[in-house]
Amino acid sequence: MKTKLFAAAFLAAGLGMSGQAAAKDGLTLGIGLEPPHLDPTAGAAAAIDEVVYQNVFEGLTRIGPDGSVLPGLAAEWDVSDDGLTYSFKLRDGVTFHDGTAFDSADVLFSINRAMAEDSTNAQKGLFEPIATVAAPDAATVTIALKRPTGHFLFNLGWGDVVMVAPESADTNKTAPVGTGPFTFDRWSKGSEIRLKRNDAYWGDAAKLAKVSFKIMPDAASSAAALMSGDIDVFPNFGAPELLEQFRADPRFEVVVGTTEGETILSMNHANKALSDIRVRRAIAHAVDRQAIIDGAMFGSGTTIGSHFAPHHPAYVDLTGMYPHDVAKAKALLAEAGYASGLKLRLTLPPPSYARRGGEVIAAQLATVGIETEIIPVEWAQWLKQVFKTTDYDLTIVSHTEPFDIGIYARDSYYFNYKSERFNKVYAELTEAVDPAKRKALIGQAQTVLAEDSVNGFLFELAQNGVWKKGIKGLWANRPIQANDVTGAYWE
């Protein structure tokens, strides 16, 4: 035993890979994807927000761990009775990391920049309802809307609407300058991004002095990095098959939270066979959701029956509408004229839920006589072939934006789904203000989608966090794609 220990120590020292206990005011997080750059107002990549949202950049409002809207750089606000004018009172004494003061001029600049013709903001839709922005004085901003917008304050909390300064906006991609409790320290491309505490922060100073985001694109090496102590926390661990070993390890806890990721088998309604509701229902019957969760996700995830997150208060459980039933599926296919079989393409983007889930679904569809050709693609091709030109039959993808049921009302969304019934419900919903009525309409919207069997609704992705024991103040859930470490501390 002694010699073994000695040998281990020797080798570990020799290899220099021994995990050093992290200093208690530093935190190392693992993230799966490297952000392309660090300006959340100029890119759609969730990986940007996962590093800088709330930590480096702040917006007028912010999203809390439970998905609620909290005050951010705006301390308070008033909404006019007609819901068209918002008046924000900005906080005092806020400065950007470069020392310049934050005031209403910066808000004007940020919003106008995002709305400009040549803007590269990825979520221009968030700004679309805005008619005018004005700054009556240095601490006040008023925003007039074209029409009432229920989610406007929530929308202002998105990473794409964070406040930037005119002096630094152009260089935020590589040297982000925000108002948050952490300042950007350095970025070793392909390996890690470091932040350090902003001692001039306007609010409560962060408890951590240093935060490092290590880029760990692969599950196996992430697991090893956690085990060796190179990483303290992996907020959203990609490989559910590896969780058991962390559950069994007293040094870690596995925190299972929720995400906004509805994982669906998207169907192209422009395909002749898939435009037939009987075929879509047959597919729904052919798919065994639990088997997909067990086989592809190693038990991690919650079945869904429509495009809606189960933890949402307005969720309606529709998972029983199409029980797994091979005979029923075959009968429906025969009725639709595909008794002799059907051949479809199944285009799969890179994440393992899609690649592995696709293998399971292909096998399940084969049992009812639907032959699938699996086409694995990179995200670039997926965006082009599936999302943009809708040259696909079936695909698997997780829709991770919060409350995104509205995509089914869009004209040319990649499902090519057109339903007067759904559009009517959704139009009513966007105008509705009464909470009870809203809830009922959200329920109706879910039911319409399930009845139309628009897509194969599979499961809600779980957020599987692996945390070293003793770390507190992190988010267990993922109401937006971010790793807010502003409240994190070691016990």
Place this chain on the structure above:
Amino acid sequence: MLDFVIRRLTVLAATLLVAALIIFLVMEVLPGDPAEVMLGLNAQPDTLAALRAQMGLDRPAPERFAVWVLAFLSGDLGISYTYDVPVAELIGERMGVTLPLALMAILLSTLIALPSGVLSATFRGRPADTVIMGIAQLGVAVPNFWFAILLILLFAVSLGWTSAGGFPGYEDGILPALGALLLPAIALALPQAAILARVTRSAVIDVLGEDYIRTARAKGLSGGVVLWRHAVRNALAAPLTIMGLQFSFLLAGTVIIENVFYLPGLGRLIFQAIAQRDLIVVKDIVVLLVGLVITVNFIVDMLYAWADPRLRQGDNNV
């Protein structure tokens, strides 16, 4: 000789230009628009157009090729589409991983291969030779990525001595950084060592059969002196040439090993760049690698020509 060098240099330059053209054309047909990838799912058409114009993607292909080549020649490798930093900087940063990795692998394989090759040659036909050559045969057959996984399985999973991948960077000192490269270097070195050991063995055997060695022996010099002072020294040319040739291929071979160990090196960069349609990075790296291979071959040719004047006249392609 000068004439020969100029002729070969012209060929070298032409080859590089053709290679650059091929790479450019290949990139042209790659499906997927880098601007779209950068903006993601909800990109608006006007945003896309703005970005495409900003990236120069709206210019005609021949113009882009000329711009790229001329800039490349002046040392400007362009700006990465995805990282928004100069490609040269990116490559330099990644070289900080790949270059030490490749050097360590070369060093390791030499340290293993030369002694075993010489040993094998001296004990030719005896059990030691059979064992060493058996291991070498195995070493050539084992895929390096599988060997890498076995190393991870042993040292990271079973023993828990090392991490299964990743790179700590150089900020925490050079030792942990080099330490993280050790397993990958071993994985890369094994097949190289196997090949090198076999080359060394046959080269030493060839030299041992030469007349002057027999003369030396006949003169009564001891076996050790003959072996080390004459045979090995003269036999080193072949393995050293192979090593020179292998180095550039080793750089490319790191693609797969860097993927196994998740090292942020050149190989991973190009793999990611292909996936993310960061075309300028792909083009630059491939041209650099191809250029490296061509240049190394050129240097080897030159050295041979310098050593053997007959080669300057004739055809040396066989």
Place this chain on the structure above:
Amino acid sequence: MSDIRSIAAVRPRPGFSHRATHHPGFVIGGIITLVVLLTAALALVWTPYPVTSLNIAEKLRPFSAEHLLGTDHFGRDILSMLMVGAGNSVLVGLVAVGLGVGLGSPLGLYCAMRPGLISEAVMRASDLAFAFPALLTAVMITAIYGPGTINSIIAIGIFNIPVFARLTRGVSLSVWKMEYVTAARAIGVPSLQIARRHMLPNIASPLIVQATIQFALAILAEAGLSYLGLGTQPPQPSWGKMLHEAQTMLYFAPMLAILPGACIAVTVLGLNLLGDGLRDLLDPKLRHAAKPRNT
């Protein structure tokens, strides 16, 4: 992986019988190769379990009587997958080498017999091809045309063309200059007839030896591509892909990674031994005929 095998050939030992049955490397290599080929053929018609149907209730079973080598994360029988994987590897190897021999050798022969602008261009093109790191180029090709068995075969096979073109040209040139060929040319025997009667028999041996080695290299290359997710696609099993899938499961199912890798290593070993053995048996002087080639 690189290959300098051709240079580093095991030298025939003095007093060593050249009869195949007494060449241990040849015998072992031959047996391994034969077993792999037979397994591949058998997998075409029979496997213990179907490899495309999943049985998630049976996942990650250890070795047992029902599943000799256990099951994977989808409950598929590992033995069956390895058998089909053998078929896949053999297919890739055969087609990739076939492509090289089929296109490369005629080119090389032509270049040897008809020196001139075209030959020069062909040889320059093959020089150029050698400058491209093969694995990297295969990655690019599969990225462009989409991953898959056929595309990876093409990506691997393309690089066999210059290999065989150079080899054939090299060997043919020396034959072409031999006196009896010169004599045949002098009396006006048609080129095609010379090629058939004198050249082909002489270049057959080195081609066979090189083909065996390229076969092994093709299997390695396909495994590498599949490992990177660019080669064979599901539901078709392949050794490289099995290895890729197994990597996240190393902690609880190491066999899933060990078995397919061992299959690759043993197959490549067998082919290399066979190649070396053939080289020794057919003509020891051929050691320097083949040029090193990397993947």
